[in-house]
Amino acid sequence: MDVRSQVSMVFHLDKCIGCHTCSIACKNVWTDRKGTEYMWWNNVETKPGTGYPTRWEDQDKYAGGWTRRRDGKIELKSTGKGKIVFNIFHNPHMPSMDDYYEPWTYDYQNLFNAPEGPDQPTARPISMITGEHIDVESGPNWDDDLGGSPVYAKNDPNLEGLSDIEREQLMAIERLVFFYFPRICNHCLNPACVAACPSGAIYKRGEDGIVLIDQKRCRAWRACVSACPYKKSYYNWHSGKSEKCILCFPRLETGQAPACFHSCVGRIRYLGVLLYDASRIEEIAKLPDEELIDAQRSMILDPHDPDVIAAARKNGVHVSVIESAQISPVYKFVKEWKVALPPHIEYRTLPNLFYVPPMSPVMAASNGATVNHVSSDFFHDIDDSRVPLQFLANLLAGGQTGKVRYALRKQRAVRLYRRAETVGDVSKEDAAQALKDADTSVDEVEAIYKLTSLCRFEDRFVIPPMHREEAIEMIDDPHERKAAAGFGFMESPKRGA
Secondary structure, eight states: EEEEEEEEEEETTTTTHHHHHHHHHHHHSSOSSTTTTTSSEEEEEEEEOOOOTTTTTOHHHOOSEEEOOOOOEEEEEOOTTTTTTSSOOOTTTOOOOOSSSOEEEHHHHHHHHHOSSSOOOOOOOOOOOOOOBOOOOOOOTTGGGGGGTTTGGGGGGGTOOOOOOHHHHHTTTTTTEEEEEEEOOOOOOOOOHHHHHHTTOOEOHHHHHHHHOOOOTTTTTOOOHOOOOOOOEEEEEETTTTEOTEEEEEEHTTOOOHHHHTTTTHHHHHHEEEEEEEGHHHHHHHHHGHHHHHHHHBBBOTTOOOHHHHHHHHHTHHHHHHHHHHHHHHIIIIIISSSBTTTTTTSSSOOOOEEEEOOOOOEEEEEEEEEEESSSSSSSSSGGOOOOOOHHHHHHHHTTTHHHHHHHHHHHHHHHHOOOOOTSSOOOOHHHHHHTTTTTHHHHHHHHHHHHOOOOOHBOOOOOOOOHHHHHHHSSOOOTTTTOOOOOSSSOOOTTO
């Protein structure tokens, strides 16, 4: 058992209000430099929608992540030792500027300083790359709030497998529904970007699992851009280096939450540390799609188990990190309650960002001045949700509707139980039945309610001490990144090889 620690995150989609405060906070801190104008390390998408870059989930186009071969082994979709030479001058899976958007500002001087004339002066959009006037045709959240529906929303790759009736109902005005989907780098356990980098510039920090790009070693191969299935690695056209979300590790090292977490208005973000068995990464990444969620959960170890604690201490995990893991909110959402799910687990990167799926609005009908709920229950049954379960399953559960149904029924049980306790318009019998259907208990429901609705800052963010002084002492050669591997190697090349 190779016990390691990993800083992990949970985003509660039922609480996201789509204000983009997180995106602006990240933009102001990290990507306001020349060459990063188009980068959004944190972005908030509307689902259904094509996202940023356009159709990033379409791996037939981008070939991101890993693929499982017939012999059970896995390999990178986009590159490898046999592909890299042929793609040196042109990578067919690389997203283009059209897939992102051409960043722009406005000609404010013309607006402010225009001479008196018969027409109102305007501030025309100007490309931040070429400095020329452009016609704006897309943006990082072009389909925000279904602004492009159905032109954009109908092209969401997650609609695959839905019937024509379900698609029509999803877009029908009386059933129209959308939710927000904030995204950052997942800092995966099996990151495709690390394996794809020919120069070994991308590495995973041993003390906390944060994935970083060494700017001195980066040689602008950009293999990481195409290999990342979530498209969270970017190329800086000005510096000639790749960049990505660093999870605000300078803030974490001083006990502060990342900027996007700290600024979140809806308080949807949770951060904590998990202990996991690193020896099982390859074994689990090779499993069939339907087994991946349970297998990844099985990697996450119980921080209260004496055997786990002993193995962690033997592997150099500090006592304070273990104590942080014991009160981690991520552990509760993912491992104990099983209500948080990984995005597109079928990419086999084993992401460390998990999402609590959103509840759908209650369907209702009006009769004059009276509004009646369509369902006989105060909260509709999960299978009657406006958002088809298959859509959420494609996004968060590798296509398995049962995993989404379980998470949503547990959230429904929390709502019904609390409604029965506080308002009284839900009977105790209905609340008890909801708990039974969700395979949960009163104690668990109360715990979920407290961490979801009554959580304090220190409840949402359990930041482990980073102990950088110990990590630095362990490095025998500052220029040697033992965790780095390139050209699709499952292990790092040996020194001198």
